[in-house]
Amino acid sequence: MxxxxxxxxxxxxxxxWRPERYFDRMIGADRRRALFDAVDLHEMMNRIDAGADFAAEVERTALAHPGWTAEIRHFRDNWCALAQxxxxxxxxxxxxxxxxxxxxxxxxxxxxxxxxxxxxxxxxxxxxxxxxxxxxxxxxxxxxxxxxxxxxxxxxxxxxxxxxxxxxxxxxxxxxxxxxxxxxxxxxxxxxxxxxxxxxxxxxxx
Structure with missing residues (x-):
């Protein structure tokens, strides 16, 4: 046809789209693995992809994980460095x-x-x-x-x-x-x- x-x-x-690679550079592979084990960041992005507000959803997730707040905010504050x-x-x-x-x-x-x-x-x-x-x-x-x-x-x-x-x-x-x-x-x-x-x-x- x-x-x-x-x-x-x-x-x-x-x-x-390799956010793990970005965080390997920023915080090191060991801490990146700990971050992705502690926080379902891909599910956060799924919610954004389905229509959730980008900045608000990143902030909500960041505040829900106080040990990783700064790292999670990278998705909002450094998006163009992540998606490239x-x-x-x-x-x-x-x-x-x-x-x-x-x-x-x-x-x-x-x-x-x-x-x-x-x-x-x-x-x-x-x-x-x-x-x-x-x-x-x-x-x-x-x-x-x-x-x-x-x-x-x-x-x-x-x-x-x-x-x-x-x-x-x-x-x-x-x-x-x-x-x-x-x-x-x-x-x-x-x-x-x-x-x-x-x-x-x-x-x-x-």
């Missing part, structure tokens, strides 16, 4: 698809208030024909409702959407709705997927 649009996840597809760097080959693929006239969308679990911070840091995040940001939609992957909302908005049949994401649960949820999918593990792998789909030439996908 011909593909009419390519949908990118953002974290670990276009920009790296860009993944250059993936960004080139995004631009190559646009140059070919292929519609490109973003579907990302991202907070409504912290996404603009990343978009200001990485201008390519403004290059999408449409963005579906979970915090703005008050729903998140892999809940089926967010995929249904994308389908309703773009009016493209599910089987004509190609979606890439690094998480298996997000991919499985899209596949269950009939989307074409690629589990992202490297830009080179996704480049080959785009070549195989006839969306880019090998030269364009380099």
């Amino acid at each position: 011909p593909i009419e649009a390519v949908i990118f996840d953002i974290g670990n597809v276009l920009i790296e 760097p860009e993944i250059p080959h993936s960004v080139r693929l995004l631009h190559a698809l646009r140059a070919r006239g292929v519609p490109v969308f973003a579907l990302s679990n991202f907070g409504a208030a912290n996404f603009p911070l990343s978009a200001a840091q990485f201008p390519f995040l403004d290059a999408f024909d449409q963005r579906y940001i979970s915090g703005e939609m008050a729903m998140r992957k892999p809940d089926p409702e967010i995929y249904a909302a994308v389908e309703a908005d773009c009016a493209i049949p599910p089987e004509r959407l190609l979606f890439t994401d690094d998480r298996a649960d997000n991919i499985e949820a899209a596949r269950a709705r009939g989307w074409q999918t690629h589990r992202f593990d490297s830009p080179a792998g996704f480049a080959q997927c785009l070549v195989d789909a006839g969306l880019l030439s090998r030269e364009e996908a380099r």
Whole structure:
């Protein structure tokens, strides 16, 4: 089935999301492990991605863990240092698809208030024909409702959407709705997927 649009996840597809690495640099690996054992920081981010207020949720979590208050506030105060760097080959693929006239969308679990911070840091995040940001939609992957909302908005049949994401649960949820999918593990792998789909030439996908 011909593909009419390519949908990118953002974290670990276009920009790296490795908060553990940031805290290894800031406080050392041993203290970072203690922090992540004591505080479910990924669940905090899940709540933000689902629509909770970014600054308020970070502060609420920080105050609930007085031994780690300063560290937790890094998520609010140093967001752009946490959610980086860009993944250059993936960004080139995004631009190559646009140059070919292929519609490109973003579907990302991202907070409504912290996404603009990343978009200001990485201008390519403004290059999408449409963005579906979970915090703005008050729903998140892999809940089926967010995929249904994308389908309703773009009016493209599910089987004509190609979606890439690094998480298996997000991919499985899209596949269950009939989307074409690629589990992202490297830009080179996704480049080959785009070549195989006839969306880019090998030269364009380099």
